[in-house]
Amino acid sequence: MSNTAQTAPDLVTTTLANGNTCAIPASSPLAKLAKANRTWQGPDAKQRLRILRNAKSVAIVGASPNPARSSYFVATYLLSSSPYRVYFVNPRATEILGQRAYPDLASLPEVPDIVDVFRKGSDIPSVVDDVLAVGAKTIWVQLGIWNQEAAIDAEAKGLTVVMDRCIKIEHARFHGGLHLLGFDTGQITSRKTIR
Numbered sequence: 001m002s003n004t005a006q007t008a009p010d011l012v013t014t015t016l017a018n019g020n021t022c023a024i025p026a027s028s029p030l031a032k033l034a035k036a037n038r039t040w041q042g043p044d045a046k047q048r049l050r051i052l053r054n055a056k057s058v059a060i061v062g063a064s065p066n067p068a069r070s071s072y073f074v075a076t077y078l079l080s081s082s083p084y085r086v087y088f089v090n091p092r093a094t095e096i097l098g099q100r101a102y103p104d105l106a107s108l109p110e111v112p113d114i115v116d117v118f119r120k121g122s123d124i125p126s127v128v129d130d131v132l133a134v135g136a137k138t139i140w141v142q143l144g145i146w147n148q149e150a151a152i153d154a155e156a157k158g159l160t161v162v163m164d165r166c167i168k169i170e171h172a173r174f175h176g177g178l179h180l181l182g183f184d185t186g187q188i189t190s191r192k193t194i195r
Helices: 029-035 045-054 070-081 121-134 148-156 167-174
Strands: 011-015 021-025 057-061 085-089 099-102 114-117 138-141 160-163
Touching: 045 160, 045 167, 057 070, 070 085, 070 167, 114 121, 121 138, 121 148, 148 160
Parallel strands: 057 085, 057 114, 085 099, 114 138, 138 160
Antiparallel strands: 011 021
């Protein structure tokens, strides 16, 4: 029988969004995420609704012709369930969903109201520069993509920034088309579903 005592893993205390605190193992992915100290906060729900209501056009930077990519799914939704003129920006594609793909924002036929971004976090500063160069006013960085420094810089330069949010989910949520899984069911009913 061994006399060695097992030591507890190193714990870190993190503060949750609701103000509560909890201890989590320091080596866990959650601890690494919490260490990022996300202090930047973008527009609240009312402001995001206003952005979506006032927009007439959306450019999707990083749009993909691959149906398995999230940008393709979002583009399909925007084309079929929103009033926006939708433009695709991808220098390696000529056509996406039957529409012309443009090599960059400067090639678009108009300045988009919203530039929706599907690029990795480290690419966001260069996209901010492109958005500013064409004169767009809002950059919308998709769900799962975060670059706090770029967001702060973009706001300081006069851009409205939405980050780590899906434009499809937000649009569907505000317009009554969000199903539990994030899909538009196409049905309006008051009947409870049977499980």
